[in-house]
Amino acid sequence: MQELFDRHRALLDAAVAACASREYFSAFDESPSPRVYGEEAAGAGRAAYEAWLGTEFPLTTPGADGTVATERSPYGFDLGVRYPRAADVGPLLEAARAGMHAWRLAGPDGRAGVCLEILARLHARIFELANAVQHTSGQAFVMAFQAGGAHALDRALEAIAYAWTEMTRTPETVVWEKPGRGEPLRMEKTFTVMPRGVALVVGCNTFPTWNSWPGLFASLVTGNAVVVKPHPAAVLPLAITVQVCQEVLAEAGFDPNLVVLAAEEDGDKLAATLARRPEVRIIDFTGGNAFGEWLETHAPQAVVFTEKAGVNxxxxxxxxxxxxxxxxxxxxxxxxxxxxxxxxxxxxxxxxxxxxxxxxxxxxxxxxxxxxxxxxxxxxxxxxxxxxxxxxxxxxxxxxxxxxxxxxxxxxxxxxxxxxxxxxxxxxxxxxxxxxxxxxxxxxxxxxxxxxxxxxxxxxxxxxxxxxxxxxxxxxxxxxxxxxxxxxxxxxxxxxxxxxxxxNLHGAVFVNQSAAFSDFHGTGANPAANATYTDGAYVASRFRVVQSRRHV
Amino acid sequence: MQELFDRHRALLDAAVAACASREYFSAFDESPSPRVYGEEAAGAGRAAYEAWLGTEFPLTTPGADGTVATERSPYGFDLGVRYPRAADVGPLLEAARAGMHAWRLAGPDGRAGVCLEILARLHARIFELANAVQHTSGQAFVMAFQAGGAHALDRALEAIAYAWTEMTRTPETVVWEKPGRGEPLRMEKTFTVMPRGVALVVGCNTFPTWNSWPGLFASLVTGNAVVVKPHPAAVLPLAITVQVCQEVLAEAGFDPNLVVLAAEEDGDKLAATLARRPEVRIIDFTGGNAFGEWLETHAPQAVVFTEKAGVNxxxxxxxxxxxxxxxxxxxxxxxxxxxxxxxxxxxxxxxxxxxxxxxxxxxxxxxxxxxxxxxxxxxxxxxxxxxxxxxxxxxxxxxxxxxxxxxxxxxxxxxxxxxxxxxxxxxxxxxxxxxxxxxxxxxxxxxxxxxxxxxxxxxxxxxxxxxxxxxxxxxxxxxxxxxxxxxxxxxxxxxxxxxxxxxNLHGAVFVNQSAAFSDFHGTGANPAANATYTDGAYVASRFRVVQSRRHV
The missing domain is CATH 3.40.309.10 (Aldehyde Dehydrogenase; Chain A, domain 2)
Known part of the structure; x- marks a missing residue:
């Protein structure tokens, strides 16, 4: 784990600095050009995506019952990918929680190393992801590559950077020495970052990665397990995401079920069921106002981050x-x-x-x-x-x-x-x-x-x-x-x-686009969203600091 | 305002550094000794406190109807201080909001300067406050001086330091320059700290200052107006607090009603009425579990910070x-x-x-x-x-x-x-x-x-x-x-x-005591409290950052 952290440390430092300066920064090239990604990348990514069509996606969801195949491309064909249909949420949440103790022990640096490695692996599959985003959201290919790939990776990195900054602002240990008339009082204090519990990420149809990754990685890096509940029409990009998370977690010696996919049949109302479970302590939601407002008022056991809709x-x-x-x-x-x-x-x-x-x-x-x-x-x-x-x-x-x-x-x-x-x-x-x-x-x-x-x-x-x-x-x-x-x-x-x-926008800057590390997406200050990608408020309540102290 | 900020800048910097290091720090001497505070201080403070007894406290509460006198000292006598009885909460909240625009324009530094000046003025009245805390909470004098005076001031300073750090981590303005094939894209961006709205502070009987000041100052310094609803049995310490806040706000050119006292007759259920008002966007509560949990579930329009009870x-x-x-x-x-x-x-x-x-x-x-x-x-x-x-x-x-x-x-x-x-x-x-x-x-x-x-x-x-x-x-x-x-x-x-x-505590460190700037009070990780004095999560959601951008 230390090795993964060391490997990605320079990137993390650059991202942390960019969050503070708000100057231009991007870690993942937004150009799908062969000059950037090589001659083979586009074709290989497309082939990888196409190989999923009509198959059973190799993920196991604890408590699942059968499979669902719910995706139809806006370009006019069924994807036919089958995913486990989440059914019994008790075993699902139990499996997600099982690995939390070891994950917590990895500490902020250890978890950041794993999460940054996940981003690197997702980046290696960016063309595959772009095809998956294109054929679930309907975005044109270049946009799917940029918004669904490079920019989503930047937003994920931004969330990791904010969360790591927040976790590490308190030292792990300190000696506190209070002067007195005689000998000073000396105490050694230990501060431990503790996760809240299971995080639920509810994905949307139009931006399955861009809108899900910030919450997913903010929760994961702070020590929580994450249940990813995709929109039934946009599962594949998040199935690939979960697959990559599980692969890296397992390689690093953690329980892969720390990130699980919870696919459903349209109408199963799985998000509502999960949102009211006591194990679920964080919810990230992107979607319509009605369900977003329902979540804000009906899941008081959880911290709820919503991005809903408004009139721009x-x-x-x-x-x-x-x-x-x-x-x-x-x-x-x-x-x-x-x-x-x-x-x-x-x-x-x-x-x-x-x-x-x-x-x-x-x-x-x-x-x-x-x-x-x-x-x-x-x-x-x-x-x-x-x-x-x-x-x-x-x-x-x-x-x-x-x-x-x-x-x-x-x-x-x-x-x-x-x-x-x-x-x-x-x-x-x-x-x-x-x-x-x-x-x-x-x-x-x-x-x-x-x-x-x-x-x-x-x-x-x-x-x-x-x-x-x-x-x-x-x-x-x-x-x-x-x-x-x-x-x-x-x-x-x-x-x-x-x-x-x-x-007075003109030229190549558009009101619909926000740049990670510089533009906040949403303000949390009007009814369209109660949160921002990404600021301190978006990460600070995803974990707690628990201390102990003793004389020295 | 810049003058106030400059005057207190060194103190703020020291507090910010202590929050990060968690090493010993205290800005307000906890010893009531004449060697520290001078020969006159104790007597003058006691006389100032006694002068309030049986009188009408000179504060105006908008929308008030008559007065209340609800305090009896645990030492066996009625205080007989009369306060305006908050009645019509519409005008009360309207009056609190009226000054928010100018207060917002003061910016993080300007507001921090005013809040730190308030602490200095409260410190100057520490013996008066200690007597008021003693005869409402029942704390013995030295404890009232320490917990209700010096330590409460330290906790307030800590909250201001965290909030100021959070507000100033994003620059007020930046030039963003994205490299391109030809000319780079250059945008000037402005980031403005915006308050959430009116903050409600619900005080408790046993620690009227220590438990109320962190939330009060965290909300005030982030630009919100604050309605202080004291426990009917412990009004005087918070009436003095509001008086000092109003005095400094007015001197600095702000609307004194940015901090208002909302006293009530026992049984008026004023906190519940205020908590459900749409104008109230932040609630800080210390008290029993039943009402704390009610607030957590029944005021979804507000960010709610509770300190309730547990079994230690x-x-x-x-x-x-x-x-x-x-x-x-x-x-x-x-x-x-x-x-x-x-x-x-x-x-x-x-x-x-x-x-x-x-x-x-x-x-x-x-x-x-x-x-x-x-x-x-x-x-x-x-x-x-x-x-x-x-x-x-x-x-x-x-x-x-x-x-x-x-x-x-x-x-x-x-x-x-x-x-x-x-x-x-x-x-x-x-x-x-x-x-x-x-x-x-x-x-x-x-x-x-x-x-x-x-x-x-x-x-x-x-x-x-x-x-x-x-x-x-x-x-x-x-x-x-x-x-x-x-x-x-x-x-x-x-x-x-x-x-x-x-x-293994022995000697002069006790489990019931936590040291500001080093020990977190509460964790937010068990049912006794959903918040901590003080960490990032305690301050980050009390304001929002709203940006604008333009070509340069």
């Missing part, structure tokens, strides 16, 4: 780069068909239009500018599918069709996929609303639907932004304005509403 | 210093008549007795040894009352009388107080139980009652210790053994049960 807002006041703004927004709407918890939905702008470097633009002209930018971005089908990816669930197509009955500024288009004829691919639609349509814009319409909402003026835009975020939450917000006064007002409104703000 | 255990296996052990235990039972959440209650020892430096001792001889030590410690009434203090509530006398019907090894004695004829003072009683009497020893008998519990052997003692702590919680545990093997077993059992362990 753009305030358009004015711009010195109209074309750049339209391109940037078009890209943000298009990336993974808006199926991101960070994708913008509500664009507030004055009904009278805005001032730009290209002259005054009416609201209709702004819509036309975004529409033209979407056309340029998505006009070529082969290029379009690499940005849009596939629609992850039929409910999203239904929502899109219902939206089409509104006041459509930019219609959605079905895009034929050149390689997957049965893929479901759609371009985003842009609908016109006014500030009176709060019933519509106050709820998340997950998927490729955005609203251009006409307001009386920017003051009203800011007021509605604050109101909707405070009430309904948001993961992101952005603003376009050439006025320092307006930027200051929006900054203040974003602080009060508790949402991260991006200002 | 001593395992007696063997000793190389029989006299020292008996003296140490006798002191721990006697200090403040065992009315401490950290006082030992259950002493497990083998029925066949133990080996000591003074030969084999039967269980009865161990009881006799403790009894003799109690006699030496408490034989002189004038000295005894300075250790025992007064019994804080009639219910404790009732419990003591009921306990007297058991198998009494050492009886309790009424001690007449030389200065306060109506004081209620009792020496501790020691009762004989066996391991079968779990119904008795599994619940806390708060006050001067301890059990000597005969077990089959030390293995059974350890097993029962683990069981009772895991189920019923504990704030402290201790062990006496000359065997490294036994010490190792007990250490392991204490880690698994999640309770701090003291080993």
């Amino acid at each position: 807002t753009v305030i358009v006041d004015s711009t010195a780069d109209f074309a750049g703004m339209c391109q940037n927004l078009a890209f943000s709407f298009s990336l993974y068909s808006g199926q991101m918890c960070t994708a913008p939905q509500n664009v507030f702008l004055p009904a009278a239009g805005i001032e730009t470097d290209d002259g005054h633009k009416s609201a209709a002209e702004v819509a036309a500018g975004i529409g033209a930018a979407l056309d340029r971005l998505l006009g070529d089908d082969a290029r379009a599918v690499e940005l849009l990816g596939g629609i992850v669930a039929p409910a999203i197509v239904d929502r899109l069709e219902r939206a089409g009955r509104g006041d459509v500024l930019v219609p959605s288009r079905e895009v034929p996929h050149p390689s997957y004829p049965d893929a479901t691919v759609r371009t985003p639609t842009l609908l016109r609303l006014t500030s009176d349509d709060a019933d519509t814009y106050s709820t998340e319409c997950f998927g490729p639907v955005a609203y251009l909402i006409e307001t009386a003026d920017t003051d009203e835009s800011i007021a509605l932004f604050g109101l909707t975020v405070e009430r309904h939450g948001a993961m992101t917000a952005s603003v376009y304005s050439t006025s320092d006064k307006v930027l200051g007002q929006v900054r203040e409104a974003a602080l009060e509403a508790g949402v991260a703000l991006s200002e | 255990t001593v395992i007696v296996d063997s000793t190389a210093d029989f006299a020292g052990m008996c003296q140490n235990l006798a002191f721990s039972f006697s200090l403040y008549s065992g009315q401490m959440c950290t006082a030992p209650q259950n002493v497990f020892l083998p029925a066949a007795g133990i080996e000591t430096d003074d030969g084999h001792k039967s269980a009865a001889e161990v009881a006799a040894g403790i009894g003799a030590a109690l006699d030496r410690l408490l034989g002189d009434d004038a000295r005894a009352v300075e250790l025992l203090g007064g019994i804080v509530a009639p219910a404790i006398v009732d419990r003591l009388e009921r306990a007297g019907r058991g198998d009494v090894l050492v009886p309790s004695r009424e001690v007449p107080h030389p200065s306060y004829p109506d004081a209620t003072v009792r020496t501790p009683t020691l009762l004989r139980l066996t391991s079968d009497d779990a119904d008795t020893y599994s619940t806390e008998c708060f006050g001067p009652v301890a059990y000597l519990i005969e077990t089959a052997d030390t293995d059974e003692s350890i097993a029962l210790f683990g069981l009772t702590v895991e189920r019923h919680g504990a704030m402290t545990a201790s062990v006496y053994s000359t065997s490294d093997k036994v010490l190792g077993q007990v250490r392991e059992a204490a880690l698994e049960a999640g309770v701090a362990l003291s080993e």
